[in-house]
Amino acid sequence: MQSFVELRQRLHRIPEPGFQEWKTQALILDYLQTLSASGGRVEVQTWRTGVLVKVKGTNPAKVIGYRADIDGLPIEEETGLSYRSTHPGFMHACGHDMHTAIALGILTHFVKHPMADDLLVIFQPAEEGPGGAKPMLASEEFAKWRPDLIFALHIAPEYPVGTIAVRPGAMFAQSSVLRIELQGLGGHGAMPHQANDMIMASAHLIMQLHSVVARNVDPQDAAVISIGKLESGVRSNIIADKASLTGTIRTFSDATMEKVTGRIRSIVQGVETSFDCQAQLELRPGYCSVHNDEALTEEFMEWVKSEGLASVSESGRTMGGEDFGFFLREIPGFLFWLGVDTPYGLHHAKLNPNESAIEHAITVMTKYIEWKSGQ
Ligand SMILES: [Zn+2]
Ligand SMILES: [Zn+2]
Incomplete structure (x- = not known):
């Protein structure tokens, strides 16, 4: 044996x-x-x-x-x-x-x-x-x-x-995978007024996403939003027309998950309006x-x-x-x-x-x- x-x-x-x-x-x-x-x-x-x-x-x-x-x-x-x-x-x-x-x-x-x-x-x-x-x-x-x-x-x-x-x-959190696709307008790096920069939009989006846990979740509860991957751009003098962000969301309760994902939806819609771009949000439940x-x-x-x-x-x-x-x-x-x-x-x-x-x-x-x- x-x-x-x-x-x-x-x-x-x-x-x-x-x-x-x-x-x-x-x-x-x-x-x-x-x-x-x-x-x-x-x-x-x-x-x-x-x-x-x-x-x-x-x-x-x-x-x-x-x-x-x-x-x-x-x-x-x-x-x-x-x-x-x-x-x-x-x-x-x-x-x-x-x-x-x-x-x-x-x-x-x-x-x-x-x-x-x-x-x-x-x-x-x-x-x-x-x-x-x-x-x-x-x-x-x-x-x-x-x-x-x-x-x-x-x-x-x-x-x-x-x-x-x-x-x-x-004891362990539940998770969801988050994916956001932004579509704007590319252009010359020297002529930003003729383009619609999705790197700029991504930067604002990420900052706003990080405000959700800080300002919408009860400090006695717990949640995490982490953007683990951001892909955008080609080279130094081209304005990026696309950005793709993926991340993970963690909470302990269904109610907090709903609240967090609700806020994410609103923020993504807000970025779409304020940056005049198209934004697609996909939320996929992970483990309970x-x-x-x-x-x-x-x-x-x-x-x-x-x-x-x-x-x-x-x-x-x-x-x-x-x-x-x-x-x-x-x-x-x-x-x-x-x-x-x-x-x-x-x-x-x-x-x-x-x-x-x-x-x-x-x-x-x-x-x-x-x-x-x-x-
Ligand atoms: Zn493991
Ligand atoms: Zn393990």
């Missing part, structure tokens, strides 16, 4: 982008083969590049779900580790290799030591984009084994190993917020403390996104931060989580799931 640290290192070598996790899927399926000799408790379905594994309970009253995301990121790894990525330009820089190894550990435990309830372990593709949770939830494969409760974790570089941080209620079930999360925090399995603290909210929120919108559960103690943050080319967190997480989650199974 391989250790879960070894499995994590094998996964670390083969990071793959969303919906292309074929080698990762093959590795998971290979590993499951080694378990299938253990009493025929394991049933497997694949869904695109994901895998759903059911471990049958001895006397099931419900299905307990556990989800791991499995995709990597388009980042060139700079850790210098012996087991660094063998896929140029890709890296497990968000710890999804750790998540996958932990899920395999939990699964293995319940194959060897069956509990009363059924366990569904979900290996979900494409968390980093375009998003695997939403279409997976809508799939026939998922419907067949739909869990009654669902849990997940995410590695947290800033917390030491042996600690867990979680928050009842909203991660909203942890309050009662279950509080109960979990108390339980971990009373069992002495980890030091537990209440985390802050993050404006980051996580598509696990789609599961939590339909199924009660929570996602928590697992301390992995490393100086580099998530999505950093030098991220190097402490692998002793793998055993820690497996211990906490197998004991917790066992306990929930008895309820």
Whole structure:
């Protein structure tokens, strides 16, 4: 039997982008083969590049779900580790290799030591984009084994190993993608009065967009508008006739998202009038917020403390996104931060989580799931 640290290192070598996790899927399926000799408790379905594994309970009253995301990121790894990525330009820089190894550990435990309830372990593709949770939830494969409760974790570089941080209620923000196309009139850089400059219009537009969070959102609430990309212009003496802006919007509530997007619509219309140009606005919803079930999360925090399995603290909210929120919108559960103690943050080319967190997480989650199974 391989250790879960070894499995994590094998996964670390083969990071793959969303919906292309074929080698990762093959590795998971290979590993499951080694378990299938253990009493025929394991049933497997694949869904695109994901895998759903059911471990049958001895006397099931419900299905307990556990989800791991499995995709990597388009980042060139700079850790210098012996087991660094063998896929140029890709890296497990968000710890999804750790998540996958932990899920395999939990699964293995319940194959060897069956509990009363059924366990569904979900290996979900494409968390980093375009998003695997939403279409997976809508799939026939998922419907067949739909869990009654669902849990997940995410590695947290800033917390030491042996600690867990979680928050009842909203923990990750919801997001929307913003795209604005401006069309004016090009011309000679020396004759601005004969043209209609879309770089000038963009500059005003961006300044006004940044006033929305400052002046329309309750300071006790939170929102972000970031324009991450602005494309315009050709060369120094040509006035730009077009500009294209894309950005992201983050809020914790639907109401704040509506308010912010409403203001953006008005501002874009205003720029169209004041700069006498054509403006097209496109708003595309991204991930919903991660909203942890309050009662279950509080109960979990108390339980971990009373069992002495980890030091537990209440985390802050993050404006980051996580598509696990789609599961939590339909199924009660929570996602928590697992301390992995490393100086580099998530999505950093030098991220190097402490692998002793793998055993820690497996211990906490197998004991917790066992306990929930008895309820
Ligand atoms: Zn990530
Ligand atoms: Zn992640």
